[in-house]
Amino acid sequence: MTTSYKIGVIGAGNIGTAMAALVSQSGADVWLTARGARLGQITQDGVHLDDRGTVISARPKTCDHLKAPMDALFVCVKSQSLASALHLNRAAITPDTLVIPMVNGLPFWFYADETGLGAVPLLDPDGDLARILTPQQVLGAVLLMTVQMDDAGLAKSSNTPTLSLGAVCEGVDADKVGQLISLLNCGGVRTEFDRDIRQKVLVKLLANFATNPLSALTGAMLDELGQTPALRDISTALADEFRDWASSEGYELPPNAWLVDLLIDAGAFPTSMLQDALAGKPLELDAICLAPMELAKAKGTPMPTLGGLLDLLNTATSLPARKAQVPDMIQTLRLSQTA
Numbered sequence: 407m408t409t410s411y412k413i414g415v416i417g418a419g420n421i422g423t424a425m426a427a428l429v430s431q432s433g434a435d436v437w438l439t440a441r442g443a444r445l446g447q448i449t450q451d452g453v454h455l456d457d458r459g460t461v462i463s464a465r466p467k468t469c470d471h472l473k474a475p476m477d478a479l480f481v482c483v484k485s486q487s488l489a490s491a492l493h494l495n496r497a498a499i500t501p502d503t504l505v506i507p508m509v510n511g512l513p514f515w516f517y518a519d520e521t522g523l524g525a526v527p528l529l530d531p532d533g534d535l536a537r538i539l540t541p542q543q544v545l546g547a548v549l550l551m552t553v554q555m556d557d558a559g560l561a562k563s564s565n566t567p568t569l570s571l572g573a574v575c576e577g578v579d580a581d582k583v584g585q586l587i588s589l590l591n592c593g594g595v596r597t598e599f600d601r602d603i604r605q606k607v608l609v610k611l612l613a614n615f616a617t618n619p620l621s622a623l624t625g626a627m628l629d630e631l632g633q634t635p636a637l638r639d640i641s642t643a644l645a646d647e648f649r650d651w652a653s654s655e656g657y658e659l660p661p662n663a664w665l666v667d668l669l670i671d672a673g674a675f676p677t678s679m680l681q682d683a684l685a686g687k688p689l690e691l692d693a694i695c696l697a698p699m700e701l702a703k704a705k706g707t708p709m710p711t712l713g714g715l716l717d718l719l720n721t722a723t724s725l726p727a728r729k730a731q732v733p734d735m736i737q738t739l740r741l742s743q744t745a
């Protein structure tokens with residue numbers, strides 16, 4: 407089935423490539439943006455997603471930035487690039503466009519209500535996102551999917567793509583959201599509307615907070631973080647710190663037994679932050695670690711393990727650190743918990 411529904415996907419990295427391949431199966435008119443050599447690659451070869459052995463290939467329209475309005479826009483960049491990516495693609499956004507930031511971390515809209523997008527420390531410090539978007543057009547998103555792309559541009563996913571979408575305030579056009587959700591399901595992204603998207607975001611962020619920075623420092627895969635006692639202790643200590651802050655905000659998050667099972671089930675997957683560390687790219691620390699830490703500090707809830715971990719990340723001579731350095735680093739982190 408083809409429709410005139412226009413879906414824009416900004417960023418042809420892991421998640422953008424996977425989303426473009428999947429939503430193309432719905433028959434929607436899909437546009438994918440990319441930069442540099444990746445733009446040439448997707449224009450010539452299309453996009454390919456290996457979904458646990460089944461390769462889904464598609465030929466979305468490609469460009470370096472969108473020049474016409476979209477019905478829905480998936481922004482698949484790292485959190486720190488959201489404002490610049492939206493600026494570049496401003497022509498795609500009208501008040502009727504649904505905008506879905508597909509990013510990990512505490513969202514810039516976390517304190518949004520009908521009157522505005524609110525403010526979260528370190529996220530959107532210049533108010534760029536608040537100038538471009540209204541709270542009624544933003545959909546919060548939690549994507550459960552692990553994707554890693556190889557040099558040839560094949561995105562590999564190891565689990566069923568599952569997406570929760572939710573309004574960040576009252577007054578969202580339910581019909582429009584329903585139409586988008588139907589298209590996503592038709593494309594193979596198992597999508598549901600969630601009435602409490604903030605709770606969902608915090609559950610995912612608990613996992614990211616407890617794993618991403620630790621994996622970037624130590625080079626550990628998710629299952630190693632769950633299985634190796636010394637790493638698991640640090641990971642669960644981080645989770646405890648995050649859970650205390652979330653509880654002070656009124657959210658109850660799942661216990662460490664849930665987290666450890668999740669890590670072991672995830673297998674030998676490098677978190678997106680470890681992938682960035684290995685590629686020498688900037689780490690997504692503001693949204694995943696620093697914004698929650700600032701909010702916790704303001705509430706008088708310290709995060710000493712995270713503080714020690716950030717110090718090590720900032721001073722490490724290489725990321726991930728060399729294997730031989732990891733035991734000393736873990737000892738330093740143990741001490742920082744009691745400092």
Ligand SMILES: NC(=O)C1=CN([C@@H]2O[C@H](COP(=O)(O)OP(=O)(O)OC[C@H]3O[C@@H](n4cnc5c(N)ncnc54)[C@H](OP(=O)(O)O)[C@@H]3O)[C@@H](O)[C@H]2O)C=CC1
Nearest residue numbers: 417418419420421441483484487490491509510552553678
């Ligand atoms: N990978 C995973 O399994 C998961 C990732 N996530 C989250 O999803 C989000 C995206 O992650 P992921 O896809 O892995 O990241 P990638 O780094 O693989 O992809 C990001 C893409 O955005 C592009 N980009 C960066 N800045 C801009 C900009 N200003 N304008 C346009 N495009 C831009 C990059 O282009 P270039 O290469 O040119 O820099 C790159 O293609 C992150 O928040 C991540 O934490 C969530 C769940 C799992």
Ligand SMILES: CC(C)(CO)C(=O)C(=O)O
Nearest residue numbers: 552613614617677678679
């Ligand atoms: C796979 C997971 C949940 C790991 O924390 C993730 O979201 C990421 O890699 O950023």
